[in-house]
Amino acid sequence: MSIFVDENTKVVYQGLTGSTGRYYGLLNRDYGTQVVAGTNPRKAGSDVDGIPIYATVAEAVEKTGATASCIFVPAPFVRDAVMEAAEGGIDFIVVITEGVPAHDEAWFYNKLKRDHPDVRLLGPNCPGLISPGKANIGITAGHIAKPGGPVGIVSRSGTLTYQALYELKQKDIGCTTCVGIGGDPVPGTSFIDCLEAFEADPDTRAVMMIGEIGGSAEEEAAAWIKANMTKPVVSYVAGVTAPPGKKMGHAGAIVSGGKGTAKAKMEALRDAGVRVGQNPTEAGELMAEVVAALG
Amino acid sequence: MDLFEYQGKQFFAAYGMPVSPGEVAFTVEDAVAAAERLGPPVMVKAQVHTGGRGKAGGVKFAATVDDVRTHAANILGLDIRGHVVKRLWIEKASDIAEEYYASFTLDRSAKLHLGMLSAEGGVEIEAVAEENPDAIAKIWVDPVVGLTPEAAAAWVDAANLNPAARDGAIDIVQKLYQAYVEGDADLVEINPLILTPDDRVHVLDAKVTLDANAVFRHPDYEEYDATQSRDEREQAAHAKGLQYVGLDGTVGVIANGAGLAMSTVDVVNQVGGQAANFLDIGGGANAEVMAGALEVINNDPKVSSIFINIFGGITRGEVVANGIIEALSQVDIDSPIVIRLDGTNAEQGREMLAPHLSDRLMLEPTMLDAARRAVSLAG
Numbered sequence: 001m002s003i004f005v006d007e008n009t010k011v012v013y014q015g016l017t018g019s020t021g022r023y024y025g026l027l028n029r030d031y032g033t034q035v036v037a038g039t040n041p042r043k044a045g046s047d048v049d050g051i052p053i054y055a056t057v058a059e060a061v062e063k064t065g066a067t068a069s070c071i072f073v074p075a076p077f078v079r080d081a082v083m084e085a086a087e088g089g090i091d092f093i094v095v096i097t098e099g100v101p102a103h104d105e106a107w108f109y110n111k112l113k114r115d116h117p118d119v120r121l122l123g124p125n126c127p128g129l130i131s132p133g134k135a136n137i138g139i140t141a142g143h144i145a146k147p148g149g150p151v152g153i154v155s156r157s158g159t160l161t162y163q164a165l166y167e168l169k170q171k172d173i174g175c176t177t178c179v180g181i182g183g184d185p186v187p188g189t190s191f192i193d194c195l196e197a198f199e200a201d202p203d204t205r206a207v208m209m210i211g212e213i214g215g216s217a218e219e220e221a222a223a224w225i226k227a228n229m230t231k232p233v234v235s236y237v238a239g240v241t242a243p244p245g246k247k248m249g250h251a252g253a254i255v256s257g258g259k260g261t262a263k264a265k266m267e268a269l270r271d272a273g274v275r276v277g278q279n280p281t282e283a284g285e286l287m288a289e290v291v292a293a294l295g
Numbered sequence: 296m297d298l299f300e301y302q303g304k305q306f307f308a309a310y311g312m313p314v315s316p317g318e319v320a321f322t323v324e325d326a327v328a329a330a331e332r333l334g335p336p337v338m339v340k341a342q343v344h345t346g347g348r349g350k351a352g353g354v355k356f357a358a359t360v361d362d363v364r365t366h367a368a369n370i371l372g373l374d375i376r377g378h379v380v381k382r383l384w385i386e387k388a389s390d391i392a393e394e395y396y397a398s399f400t401l402d403r404s405a406k407l408h409l410g411m412l413s414a415e416g417g418v419e420i421e422a423v424a425e426e427n428p429d430a431i432a433k434i435w436v437d438p439v440v441g442l443t444p445e446a447a448a449a450w451v452d453a454a455n456l457n458p459a460a461r462d463g464a465i466d467i468v469q470k471l472y473q474a475y476v477e478g479d480a481d482l483v484e485i486n487p488l489i490l491t492p493d494d495r496v497h498v499l500d501a502k503v504t505l506d507a508n509a510v511f512r513h514p515d516y517e518e519y520d521a522t523q524s525r526d527e528r529e530q531a532a533h534a535k536g537l538q539y540v541g542l543d544g545t546v547g548v549i550a551n552g553a554g555l556a557m558s559t560v561d562v563v564n565q566v567g568g569q570a571a572n573f574l575d576i577g578g579g580a581n582a583e584v585m586a587g588a589l590e591v592i593n594n595d596p597k598v599s600s601i602f603i604n605i606f607g608g609i610t611r612g613e614v615v616a617n618g619i620i621e622a623l624s625q626v627d628i629d630s631p632i633v634i635r636l637d638g639t640n641a642e643q644g645r646e647m648l649a650p651h652l653s654d655r656l657m658l659e660p661t662m663l664d665a666a667r668r669a670v671s672l673a674g
Contacts, residue, residue: 075511076512100508101479101506101509101512102479102508102509103476103479103509106406106408106438107438107439110407110437110438110439111439139608139609140608141608141609143639144608144639155554156554157552157553157555157557158552158554159550159553159554159608160552160554160555161554162606162638163555163606166606166638185403186401186403212553213557216403216404217403217404238558239557239561240564241560241564241570242557243542247540248553248557248573249538249552249553249554249573250554252403257421262561279562279663280662281662281663
């Protein structure tokens with residue numbers, strides 16, 4: 001099994017008519033994802049390589065039965081796009097767009113929680129997620145992931161996610177689902193949400209968790225793992241040498257007031273029984289050992 | 296984007312918060328002229344993007360215009376935690392009865408806005424939080440609901456300020472919240488917020504950090520972008536639109552993706568070296584971006600080797616290789632370059648690089664091998 005999405009998930013792409021949305025939307029379809037619709041009020045009635053364009057998400061849901069949405073619209077329009085998706089009946093919203101203002105993120109996170117508690121938001125500023133061999137929603141390169149199991153991956157960083165998928169594939173280890181939760185200050189889906197889903201998924205037997213500096217999501221995940229997780233977890237945290245007060249590329253990757261250091265995160269994870277690699281390669285090797293021990 | 300104190304005060308004033316009249320000065324003569332217009336006594340305050348100004352001698356009371364001349368001469372050029380003072384804020388001095396603290400920022404863990412208010416102002420809030428956490432009244436605000444007048448009043452009451460400050464404080468915290476939200480700030484902080492002997496509540500200092508992602512809503516913020524403190528390398532990288540952070544080491548780093556770039560800096564450190572920078576060229580890795588990145592790193596005199604770490608996801612290895620080869624034909628690089636190229640079509644990419652390899656351009660199979668080579672070349 002996979003978590004959140006599979007081969008039956010029907011996805012509408014908000015921003016499919018833009019160049020980035022079109023590029024990845026078609027790549028996702030080639031991978032096997034059910035890309036059933038795009039939206040654009042000014043291009044309703046047209047199509048993108050055979051994928052119908054509707055004026056609104058509500059109409060796309062009505063006509064196609066889409067349950068998931070993937071958002072590629074520019075940052076200024078993300079807030080409205082997220083609410084349009086939720087109000088249109090979508091229950092899984094993936095926001096790839098980067099550069100969304102933090103106040104917008106905080107607002108629509110809480111608005112969804114309040115008015116649409118059953119909707120899951122992933123991102124913004126994330127690579128999306130892939131259930132190898134079943135569905136790929138977002139910008140992950142599908143062919144670097146080996147389908148099957150037994151590993152589930154959750155990560156705050158896009159390229160380190162790819163690195164992890166690749167390292168596992170080199171070792172002939174498959175992945176149930178790989179979720180990129182994104183590097184922004186208010187991610188819609190947290191490490192804990194993913195750990196919980198992996199813990200409940202029978203095909204996932206071990207989890208790779210890739211963190212980075214900033215915030216306290218890794219520490220919270222560590223506490224959750226200690227209390228609830230029965231499956232082995234291997235982790236890597238980027239940014240050990242990051243100077244305080246500097247945003248390291250991601251808006252959320254910043255050590256401020258002595259908080260959010262990689263060292264503290266790694267200690268919390270180790271304390272929770274997680275095996276922590278010093279670099280992505282070592283994390284891959286640790287996971288290979290864990291998988292071998294699963295038998 | 297960090298604002299100077301005076302920019303922060305102008306930002307607050309636009310939302311109706313009471314601040315003192317003042318003027319910016321870049322020279323001693325400017326400072327003296329400003330003091331004459333304002334009328335002494337005035338405060339002479341260093342404008343730098345760091346705390347600890349008072350302790351460093353960057354904030355002085357001037358009873359007379361002559362005092363202003365002396366203090367301005369001393370403070371201009373002063374080094375405060377690595378920030379050299381280039382501008383002063385000359386402000387009409389205020390009488391202080393009591394000092395408070397007020398701020399709003401995002402609580403990433405609660406995913407709500409967090410307001411902090413304390414009767415113990417004028418000192419570092421981290422110290423108050425450490426020694427006397429009960430002295431800080433906290434409020435978590437749901438952005439959908441906002442800060443209601445009732446909640447603001449209850450919060451102010453919980454902070455145990457002087458009763459004379461109650462109404463003024465309730466008014467100011469609501470305006471502070473409005474400035475925080477409408478202004479797209481990551482942080483708004485007033486320390487100290489003062490009560491004057493004649494019972495007015497007044498903003499005496501301002502620390503504001505704005506969200507660079509929200510500039511599309513605030514075109515006037517470009518002015519602040521121009522006054523950010525960046526070293527020369529960071530300025531050059533910023534002009535090219537690169538995600539760059541200057542560090543102190545000798546190995547120049549180029550990687551695609553923020554996580555991989557951070558990881559690369561870490562790995563350089565793990566194998567005994569030190570990175571000169573963090574640089575994320577993003578997903579594209581085309582010749583133009585690569586050339587720009589190499590140029591920025593090449594202009595850093597400390598750099599003695601360069602480590603290019605690329606993992607091709609959607610971006611294919613041959614495109615990356617082509618970008619590197621083209622970039623090298625555009626820019627003359629002084630330091631040897633070590634490349635690690637992995638991921639999609641990495642094999643083709645490495646084949647394309649093969650005829651260009653020399654003791655100035657090397658290819659290593661893994662991230663660790665490449666880091667070791669780059670570090671040994673850096674000496």
